[in-house]
Amino acid sequence: MLEKTYDPRPVEEARLASWDAAKLSHSEPRDGGRPYTIVIPPPNVTGALHIGHALNNTLQDALIRHHRMLGVQSCWVPGCDHGGIATQNVMEKQLKAERVDRHALGRDAFLERMQIWTRDCKKTILGQLHRLGASLDWQREAFTMDEPRAKAVYHAFKTLWERGLIYRGERLVNWCVRCATALSDIEVEREERKGALYHIHYRCEDGSDGIVVATTRPITMFGDTAVAINPKDDRWKHMVGKKVLIPFIDRAIPIVEDLYVEFELGTGALKVTPAHDQNDWELGERHKLAVIKAIGPDGKLTEAAGPYAGLSREKAHDQVVADLEAQGFLRKKEAHKSAVQTCDRCGSAIEPLLSLQWFVKQTELAKAPLQALDAGEFEIYPKNWEKPYRDWLVNIKDWCVSRQIWWGHRIPVWYKDGEEPLVSLGSPGALWTQDSDVLDTWFSSALWPLSVFGWPDQTKDLAYYYPTSMLVTGYEILYLWVARMQMMGHAFMGKPAFPVAVMNGIVRDKSGKKMSKSLGNVIDPLLMMDTYGTDALRFALMAQAHPGKDIAFDEQSVVGARNFVNKLWNSTRFVLMNLPETAPVGGYKLEKLSSCRLETVDSWILSRYQATLAKARASLDAYDPAAAAGALYAFLWDEFCAWYIELAKSRLLGIDGEGKENARTILVQVLTGSLKALHPVMPFVTEEIYATLKAYAGESAQFVIKGGYQKLDGDWSNPEIEKEMSKVMSAVTKIRSLRSELGVPPGLKIKAFAEGPFAQAVIGKHRAYVSSLAQLESVEAVCGGRPPRSAAAVADGVTFFIPLSGVVDFAKERERLAKDLVKAEGDIVKCEEKLCNLRAAASAPEQKVAQAKEQRDDALARRDRLQETIAVLS
């Protein structure tokens, strides 16, 4: 016998062990049919998994299990990402805590520590995925910096180099002073900060009045090489051709004319600093201006800043502003909001800096992904992300791939005096030195769908598993990762890496705020699993995972899911209690049902069951697990448990052998089929239950996955029966409601009388249903006469009278009826309106008219009955 309450922990441990032992999640290439393949978005080795990972991976696991249930060979590849800057930052923090300087430690020792950290971190992460029930193909574990992946990176770099798509050049790049490295454009975030706009006067070299420029960053003036004005601006026309002097350092710079300059902004005169601003850089190119660096890679001012050289950006700013003011250069200071660029890894301000970097040309590589999108060979769910994706590819800029950090794939380029740079995996000789930079971590991530299957080698795996079937990831890395995988996929395999990408939302806290350590609102998935069970966490996440939508995560949702797991557990307990100790040969099969003993509720639950399985299946196929989870939850709780089990009880306890067998069969089959449908979302409890039920269901598969989904023979859909049952349910609900309002004790059996057009239909055929569910001692039909001093429950086409025998307050009862009357009258008006509308419209379908008429008549009958009752009670 099962325990009264489901205890997840021992079940999860035992199930994981048995799945592992059976290697259920392992796949090998085989003949016939395409496999269903997903590569995991490899988590960075920066620490433990968070709740967002739980969502992302549960979604993938549900899809993988779904396909295994369908009998499709499925492969889900696990692995981690070395995580470049993000991971190096973690290590630097550790070192800082130990008061160790990275440079004093040295590159080799540092990397050694990184390797140890990575090893531990991978273990943690993969362990957590395992605990989550993720049915990854553990033998295929990959890491973006292991040897096979390093080979792929090198090969990709070399190939792109040979195709002329990689170049090295001095460009203005996003420089993070804190991380001391260049960043690509999409690793930069923008943040609106309050600052000031400083109007600064530049004297004229010839001693005449000069010009006023406006800037948010006065310290960049030491890098100015011109002041630009609009050629149509009469205010400054007279300055053209003259030279002005930069304050404090008195370097003379020319006034140039350029249409880029706008009249209204600032003073209409723009100081031009090509070394520290993208626009100024372009303007400088047009006018052949000199490039002077005022700020160095360390964030300190350079020699060009004269007396301010060596000061940090912040100190220099304060000092320069103070001096400008003191010496009368500052003409005006106004409040100003400006977009400050920050590093997405450490949050410090980005400095546009001129430096020598490696780039990947993007325009050519973006062509094939664009075509694939247009041809429908690649789709993004939800669809509205396709436009931003396209726009990004269309307006794409070259990708700066070199990073001045230590943790990553070292750029495979070697230099020697007097020789051309050489691309080589290993050292070409003692006199050669390797480029000290490493590649952007996304370079290796971009190759992930290829590299995990052995590319560049033309392996059997690659041929079998590539292209993958789909990808699940967050929309925040749509460009950073998804687009680049597609570019690489096309570039090296001539095919998209996957035909579908599903965007999962961000898991936020319950008030919708992003989770962060500093806010203290982080939810630890492990804690949720420990407290409520893994199935509960998975179900809670899936029940809210509408495509592309963020989730406001409330722990209460896991409580609800835990309760549902327990409900499932207990309904199984009930079913088992009502089955013989040993299963009959062949089990309880639907085809063995005795059709002459099939009751309304049997046909009804089978009809609902069929509809629910179809809905769950279609929802998963449409990447909407929330809809699938919702359909199964509602079916099992509100239909199967609330009605079917209740109505089956009398037969299970009764003496009618065939009736009992019918009920047992349906209980076993519907429960088994439903838990199989739930298996992709809650694998543990369903596996456990399946083990106890399968013999009764006539199945012998060792695991749910092996058995596959329930195959439903025949069409059980039955709208007529559903309608009939809804009348019974309406009757029961109305009587219960009346009892509750009248304060009739729940256990007390009472007499009832029924009247109305459907009275015979309901109490004739379904007297037993109504009596047992509404706790009636008896229910008889009456014609025309209503019993004296009785209350009425007006249901769908039937009115039930309950003699009150002096227990009830008549005034209170009248009040209640008056309320119902208002509702009934409102309904009549609405139905009349609708009917009127439908009649007026030539196009209105006849079926709709009939339906509306029925609704109207029902409301009318209800009103009459209520009025009558009120009269009786007055």
Next chain:
RNA sequence: GGGCAGUUAGCUCAGCGGUAGAGCAUUGUCCUCACACGACAAGGGUCACAGGUUCAAAUCCUGUACUGCCCACCA
């Protein structure tokens, strides 16, 4: 500045052309022989606002107002 979402019960969200739904929370009654992680019932919403299309709009269209996200070179 451009684009994309969202605005429905106290909270979190479904519904997306025909009489307003769920879960949680709240209230009441029950430890009824599967489950108190339960049962039964109750209260609670002019579906952001303004126009329009339609016989009929929470649902389609157009604007407006907030909220969030993405993108963008404005000193």
